[in-house]
Structures are given as C-alpha cells and as structure tokens.
Amino acid sequence: MMWSEIDTWIIVIGALCAAGCAIPGTILVLRRMSLMGDAISHTVLPGIAIAFLVTGSRDPMAMLIGAVVVGLLTAFLVQAIQSLGKVEVGASMGIVFTVLFAFGLVLMRQAVDHVDIDPDCVLYGSIELAWFDQDPDGLGIPRGAIVNGVMLLANLIVMLLFYKEFKITSFDPALAKSQGIHPSFMHYLLMTMTAATAVAAFETVGSILVVAMFIVPPATAYLLTNRYGMMFILAIGLSILAAALGHVSAITVPTWFGFSGTSTAGAMAVATGFLFICAWVASPSQGVLAKLWHRASMRLRVIREDILGVLWRLEERGQQQLDALQLSEAIGATRWMVLVALRGLQKKDSIAREDAHWSLTERGRIRATKLVRAHRLWEIYLDKHFPQDSHQLHQSAERLEHVTTPSMYSSLGDAKEDPHGSRVPGDE
Amino acid sequence: MKIEAGHSPTSPVSIHDLTVAYHRKPVLWDVDLDIPEGKLIAIVGPNGAGKSTLIKAVMDLVPKASGKVMIYGKSFKKQRKLVAYVPQRESVDWDFPIDALGVVVMGRYNKIGWCKSVRKRDTQAAMEALDRVGMTDYAHRQISQLSGGQQQRVFLARALAQDSTIYFMDEPFASVDAATEKAIVKVLRDLRSSGKTVVVVHHDLQTVREYFDHVILLNMRVVAHGPVDEVFTDANLKKTYGGRLTLLSEAADRLARH
Numbered sequence: 001m002m003w004s005e006i007d008t009w010i011i012v013i014g015a016l017c018a019a020g021c022a023i024p025g026t027i028l029v030l031r032r033m034s035l036m037g038d039a040i041s042h043t044v045l046p047g048i049a050i051a052f053l054v055t056g057s058r059d060p061m062a063m064l065i066g067a068v069v070v071g072l073l074t075a076f077l078v079q080a081i082q083s084l085g086k087v088e089v090g091a092s093m094g095i096v097f098t099v100l101f102a103f104g105l106v107l108m109r110q111a112v113d114h115v116d117i118d119p120d121c122v123l124y125g126s127i128e129l130a131w132f133d134q135d136p137d138g139l140g141i142p143r144g145a146i147v148n149g150v151m152l153l154a155n156l157i158v159m160l161l162f163y164k165e166f167k168i169t170s171f172d173p174a175l176a177k178s179q180g181i182h183p184s185f186m187h188y189l190l191m192t193m194t195a196a197t198a199v200a201a202f203e204t205v206g207s208i209l210v211v212a213m214f215i216v217p218p219a220t221a222y223l224l225t226n227r228y229g230m231m232f233i234l235a236i237g238l239s240i241l242a243a244a245l246g247h248v249s250a251i252t253v254p255t256w257f258g259f260s261g262t263s264t265a266g267a268m269a270v271a272t273g274f275l276f277i278c279a280w281v282a283s284p285s286q287g288v289l290a291k292l293w294h295r296a297s298m299r300l301r302v303i304r305e306d307i308l309g310v311l312w313r314l315e316e317r318g319q320q321q322l323d324a325l326q327l328s329e330a331i332g333a334t335r336w337m338v339l340v341a342l343r344g345l346q347k348k349d350s351i352a353r354e355d356a357h358w359s360l361t362e363r364g365r366i367r368a369t370k371l372v373r374a375h376r377l378w379e380i381y382l383d384k385h386f387p388q389d390s391h392q393l394h395q396s397a398e399r400l401e402h403v404t405t406p407s408m409y410s411s412l413g414d415a416k417e418d419p420h421g422s423r424v425p426g427d428e
Numbered sequence: 429m430k431i432e433a434g435h436s437p438t439s440p441v442s443i444h445d446l447t448v449a450y451h452r453k454p455v456l457w458d459v460d461l462d463i464p465e466g467k468l469i470a471i472v473g474p475n476g477a478g479k480s481t482l483i484k485a486v487m488d489l490v491p492k493a494s495g496k497v498m499i500y501g502k503s504f505k506k507q508r509k510l511v512a513y514v515p516q517r518e519s520v521d522w523d524f525p526i527d528a529l530g531v532v533v534m535g536r537y538n539k540i541g542w543c544k545s546v547r548k549r550d551t552q553a554a555m556e557a558l559d560r561v562g563m564t565d566y567a568h569r570q571i572s573q574l575s576g577g578q579q580q581r582v583f584l585a586r587a588l589a590q591d592s593t594i595y596f597m598d599e600p601f602a603s604v605d606a607a608t609e610k611a612i613v614k615v616l617r618d619l620r621s622s623g624k625t626v627v628v629v630h631h632d633l634q635t636v637r638e639y640f641d642h643v644i645l646l647n648m649r650v651v652a653h654g655p656v657d658e659v660f661t662d663a664n665l666k667k668t669y670g671g672r673l674t675l676l677s678e679a680a681d682r683l684a685r686h
Contacts, residue, residue, distance in 0.1 A: 164534075
C-alpha cells in the first residue's frame with residue numbers, strides 16, 4: 001500500500017464530513033425521523049442546481065442558500081402533504097423528495113451546459129480528488145477540508161447552544177411547547193442544519209451516500225449507550241472511525257483480490273454499516289452476544305438451582321445420591337450443561353463429590369432449603385389463589401422458585417405443609 | 429345544571445366559550461367555566477369527550493377554533509411559569525436515552541432559560557421532586573427500565589420540579605400499580621394543602637369521590653361542574669355518559685363534512 005499526503009487528507013476530509021453529519025443525524029435518529037435526513041439530502045440537489053443556474057458559478061454561499069431554502073421547503077411540504085393529503089409520513093416524504101430530486105436532476109442536466117459540473121460527482125462525490133481542489137493561498141489545506149470543517153464547527157456550536165432545547169423537544173414536545181420552547185422552531189432549526197450539512201457534504205460523499213453518514217453512526221451509537229450526551233460523542237467518534245476505516249479498506253481490500261482501489265466514499269458508507277453490525281453483535285447492553293450470554297447464564301443458574309433442589313429432595317427421602325448423568329436426566333438438561341453447573345456449584349462450595357456421586361455441603365443445604373421452601377410456599381400460594389391440579393402446581397412453582405426476590409420471599413408467608421402434603425422446610 | 433361563570437380575574441383558569449375542532453369536527457363546544465383555586469379537580473367523561481383536549485387547549489397545545497382562556501386574568505403565554513403539565517404516559521418515547529433524573533430536570537428548563545445549561549440547584553430541585561414521589565433510588569435508571577407506575581411517578585416528579593401554581597395532569601392514574609396510585613394521591617393532597625390548583629383528567633369513576641373536591645363532567649360540552657357532593661350524581665353521570673348526546677355528535681360529524 002502506497003500512503004501519501006493525499007490519503008491523509010482524504011481521511012481528514014471524510015472524517016470532518018462524517019462527524020459534521022453525525023450531529024444533526026443523532027437528533028434525527030432520536031426523533032425517529034431518520035428518513036427526513038435522506039429526503040433532505042436528496043432535495044438539496046435542486047437547490048444547488050438552481051444556485052448554479054442563477055449565479056452561473058460554484059459560489060459556495062449561493063449553493064448553501066439554495067440548498068437550505070429547498071431543504072426547508074421539503075420539511076414544510078412533507079408536513080403539509082401529510083396533514084392535507086391524509087397519508088402517512090413515509091408516503092408524504094416519498095412524494096416530496098423523489099419529485100424534487102428528479103426536478104434537481106433535470107435542472108442539473110441543464111446546468112451541465114452552462115457550468116463546469118459533473119452530475120456523477122454530485123451523486124457520488126469526489127473525495128479522491130478533493131486534495132487537488134485548493135485555493136492558492138489556502139496554506140495547502142484543501143477546500144473540502146475547510147468547507148466540512150466549518151460545517152462541523154457550526155453544527156457543534158448549534159448543538160451545544162440548543163443542547164437541552166433539542167433534548168426536550170425530541171423527548172416530550174408537548175411539555176416543551178407548554179414551557180414556551182416551540183417544537184416547530186427546533187424542527188426547522190434541525191432541518192436547516194441538515195440541509196446545510198448535506199450541501200457541505202455532497203462534494204465529498206455525494207448526495208446519495210451522505211444519508212449513510214447522517215443515520216448509521218448515530219444508529220450505532222444508539223445501540224451502545226443510553227445517555228443523550230454520550231450518543232453525540234459516540235456518533236462523532238464512530239463516524240471518524242468509519243471515514244478512516246473506509247479509505248484504508250478502499251485502497252487495500254480490492255488489491256487482495258487483484259483489483260485496483262474502489263470508491264472511497266462508498267467504502268466509507270460501507271464502513272459505517274460494518275461498525276453498525278459490530279455494535280449490533282457486541283453491544284454490551286443490547287448486542288446479540290450480550291443477549292445470548294445473558295440467556296445462557298440464566299439457564300445455568302436455573303440448572304444449578306435445580307441440582308440443589310434435586311439433591312435436597314433426595315436427602316429428604318433418604319435416597320441415594322446421583323451422579324452427573326442421572327442428574328441431567330432428573331432435571332432434563334444436557335449433560336454438558338449439568339457438568340458446567342456442577343463445576344460452578346463445587347467452586348462455591350455448595351456440593352461435594354463422593355466417588356461419582358454428588359451430595360450437598362452444609363452451605364449448599366442452606367441454599368437448597370431456601371429454594372425448596374420457596375417452591376413449596378409458591379405451591380400453597382397458587383393453590384389458594386388459582387386452584388389447579390397438583391402437577392400444574394409443581395410446574396408453575398418450579399419456574400417461580402427461580403425468580404423469587406427477597407421481598408417476594410418474605411411476602412409468601414409461612415406454612416407447615418404444601419398441597420402435596422410435603423413438609424415446608426424452615427427458613428434457617 | 430346551568431353554569432353561571434362569573435369569570436373572575438382571580439380564578440386560576442377561566443375558560444370563555446371555548447370551541448376546539450379537529451379537521452373542522454368540534455371536539456369541545458362552547459366550554460365556559462371558572463376553575464376554583466386550591467382544589468383538586470377531576471375532569472370526567474366518556475372516551476372522546478374532549479377531556480385531554482380541554483387541558484391541551486388551555487395550554488395552547490392545540491389551536492382553538494374560538495373562545496379564550498385566562499390564567500389568573502392573563503393569557504397563558506404570559507403565565508406559562510405558573511402552569512405545570514403531566515402529559516399522558518404513552519405520549520413520549522420511553523426508549524429515549526435519558527435517565528429518570530434527566531426527565532425530571534426537564535421540568536426546570538423554563539426556569540433555566542434558552543441556551544443556558546442546567547444549574548446545580550435545578551438538579552437539586554429535581555432530586556427533591558424524585559424524593560417526594562419515592563423514586564430517589566431510581567434517579568440514574570434509564571427510563572425504559574422503569575415499570576409503568578415508576579414512569580408515571582417520574583412524570584409527576586417532573587411536574588413538581590416545575591414548582592408551579594396550577595397543575596394539569598392527563599390520566600396520571602391510567603394503568604398504575606397500587607403503590608403508585610397511593611404516591612400520586614399523597615402528592616395531590618400535599619399540593620392542595622400548599623394552596624395549588626390541580627386539574628386531573630380522570631377515568632376511574634369509583635375514586636372520584638375519594639380523591640377530588642370538584643368535578644367537571646364533560647362530553648363535548650360541560651354537562652355539569654362544581655363540588656363533587658353536589659354534582660357527581662347519578663343523574664348527571666347518566667347525562668354525561670348516556671345517549672343524549674348522540675344528536676350532538678351526529679351534528680358534529682355533519683359539520684366535519686361540510
């Protein structure tokens with residue numbers, strides 16, 4: 001891999017652009033209006049095209065104004081069509097943004113004849129060439145870096161300034177309105193941010209891929225945290241990571257398969273998706289792995305408690321103790337799981353082994369007594385409140401004994417005998 | 429019962445000929461009443477009677493078709509700070525990344541002002557409010573991990589943190605556990621004894637007598653309002669819930685189509 005200053009600048013520009021998008025993107029995701037980002041990033045196109053046609057140049061201020069005006073128009077039309085046309089917001093968005101986008105494409109064709117502009121570049125961006133676009137007195141900083149950097153800074157300022165206003169209008173618009181913080185004002189402020197960011201980003205990643213930058217890093221952050229402020233920080237961090245990862249993989253991965261490098265903007269968008277999948281799998285709170293782990297450890301706990309219960313009942317009846325295989329048959333779990341559970345119990349000094357047979361230690365007996373007591377008290381409770389046959393009673397109590405909290409335990413009361421006539425062991 | 433509203437400027441909430449319509453269909457029609465000060469007031473009526481709409485219209489959350497509302501003789505806009513609001517629990521996204529304390533602090537935003545950050549005394553006030561509803565231990569719990577009743581108590585704490593004079597609550601007792609119901613009733617009584625006016629949209633007819641001083645029986649129009657002992661009668665309830673208003677709602681439907 002050949003690394004040059006150009007590659008560094010590509011990553012810097014990509015990171016600035018993605019981080020700038022992550023800020024309005026986070027608010028969009030929290031408001032459950034992510035697709036509004038998609039709609040607006042498409043409809044800045046006619047805004048840009050009109051600015052080209054009117055001014056005949058690529059003056060960034062004119063483009064910005066054009067894009068913001070059309071962006072706000074989009075937000076307004078989406079709401080108007082939704083309420084007047086009595087359609088759901090998705091349909092309304094579809095109507096507005098496809099029509100305006102198509103209109104933009106038509107205008108863009110016209111603009112091509114007048115201004116030096118490449119429609120492909122508008123759609124997919126030209127981050128690879130961004131380094132060459134420098135002002136003579138730009139101190140060697142590409143224009144794309146300046147534009148995206150200024151946009152990031154502006155978004156940061158707006159976000160920090162209206163931090164709590166965005167929070168309250170996103171969470172509870174009615175309360176916000178009753179306090180005089182107008183949700184519609186914050187809505188249009190957000191739409192302005194989104195449109196301005198989209199126009200700043202379109203040269204870098206194009207008007208189609210920019211939506212990945214708006215939505216995917218914030219959605220990833222949403223999986224990783226449940227704090228409002230942390231979501232912004234994570235979304236910005238993830239978008240910078242995606243930019244770096246995207247460019248590096250764009251120039252390396254295809255060469256492994258004998259191709260030349262691929263589109264960097266595309267690879268950056270793919271990288272955001274890759275990071276999302278990583279978070280989805282590995283998020284500590286909501287990830288697939290965490291859920292599997294949680295379920296497995298719950299299952300193991302139940303098996304451990306069942307083993308204690310079985311051993312206790314054998315003691316009660318004065319029967320012979322069991323080995324691992326017999327235990328797995330007795331409680332209906334796989335032998336492998338039972339072995340793991342036995343190991344855990346042994347570590348906690350709850351059971352001891354004699355030859356191949358397992359028996360309760362003093363410590364294990366105390367825990368087992370508590371479990372059996374809970375089981376039998378549940379049977380009494382169920383029998384009293386929801387009369388059912390004795391097999392069902394046992395089944396239900398079997399499940400309930402594992403989820404009995406100390407407060408439930410104490411409110412289960414006291415009794416001497418369960419409905420089957422077995423003794424309820426004391427709470428020692 | 430004929431309502432003679434004197435419209436005194438000292439009434440916490442004075443409603444004059446209020447009409448509210450959704451898509452031109454009236455949901456509230458010529459509502460005219462003065463809400464008494466320092467009382468617990470229930471708004472009672474069947475589904476679709478406009479109970480929530482009434483308090484929303486008072487707070488300018490829905491547009492009025494006609495009529496006006498005065499809060500202590502002035503418009504709501506000028507008196508915002510006197511009014512606290514507990515919306516229906518289902519009206520917000522409980523998966524929002526925020527903890528219970530964060531939600532309660534929102535009740536202070538009005539006092540903090542635009543673009544300024546939350547001060548230490550706001551967090552303190554929020555913690556005190558959580559304490560009053562027995563939720564101190566859950567202050568840093570993500571709100572989706574709270575039970576329905578706990579969520580409702582967080583909402584109530586937020587209104588307490590607003591530290592207002594008039595409280596509007598939209599179905600605070602809807603599907604809460606017994607402990608929460610008790611906590612809410614205690615808070616309501618505390619508010620009354622400190623001279624606050626509390627208006628509650630209430631759906632449980634069984635508890636109206638026990639919890640409230642005043643009742644507003646509503647079904648598009650005010651059927652009756654006044655002290656619970658006088659107004660909360662079988663005859664009035666029959667009028668509120670009975671079939672006598674079908675003619676009116678038929679007319680409302682026709683208005684919508686015009």
